[in-house]
Amino acid sequence: MMVEIMHMLALIFGILCFSRMLLQYGRLHIDHPLAQFTMRTTQWMVKPLRRILPPLGWFDMASVASALIFIYVMHLVVALWLFRDVTVLGNVVFLAGSVLSTVLTALKAATYSLLMGLLIQTILSWQQQPTHLLTVMQRIYRPLTKPFAWMRYRQFDFSAAILVLFLWWWLSAVLPYLQQSLNAWYLQ
Numbered sequence: 001m002m003v004e005i006m007h008m009l010a011l012i013f014g015i016l017c018f019s020r021m022l023l024q025y026g027r028l029h030i031d032h033p034l035a036q037f038t039m040r041t042t043q044w045m046v047k048p049l050r051r052i053l054p055p056l057g058w059f060d061m062a063s064v065a066s067a068l069i070f071i072y073v074m075h076l077v078v079a080l081w082l083f084r085d086v087t088v089l090g091n092v093v094f095l096a097g098s099v100l101s102t103v104l105t106a107l108k109a110a111t112y113s114l115l116m117g118l119l120i121q122t123i124l125s126w127q128q129q130p131t132h133l134l135t136v137m138q139r140i141y142r143p144l145t146k147p148f149a150w151m152r153y154r155q156f157d158f159s160a161a162i163l164v165l166f167l168w169w170w171l172s173a174v175l176p177y178l179q180q181s182l183n184a185w186y187l188q
Helices: 002-025 033-052 061-083 086-090 092-125 132-151 161-187
Strands: none
Touching: 002 033, 002 061, 002 092, 002 132, 033 061, 061 092, 092 132, 092 161, 132 161
């Protein structure tokens, strides 16, 4: 039970870090409640890393690094919790597996962040009056949804539907297969 809670906390923190990066890329104003929430929940880890990692264009690399570091530390803590032995940290196979598992978990968090943003954009596009958040979401997702622009009908924007289906397939089929392959590699 404790292991699942720790995995869930790491995934939620990763989602918040990737959401923060996307919202900064979309140039959401700092006073917006969503920006405030992501800033306040991740600032304790992102702020020190920002001194070391400058942004890459509009992409906040400190947020990405925060997600990766937090998830990796979670994997180490879970290993210590399960094995109750510090010598497991010296095992090269374990460390390589932890890095690969960290990458898979970070990809899962980024996918959830993209998926939630696309759903928010779709719901906001149904309103009569456009909001500032819709403009930001469209700025974030325009490069990804541009090939599907023909899926608009009047004020309803279904251009994100193909991307949502792809992200859902990635979450439900590809990532579990990769995680299962990694687990099988661990057991060899």
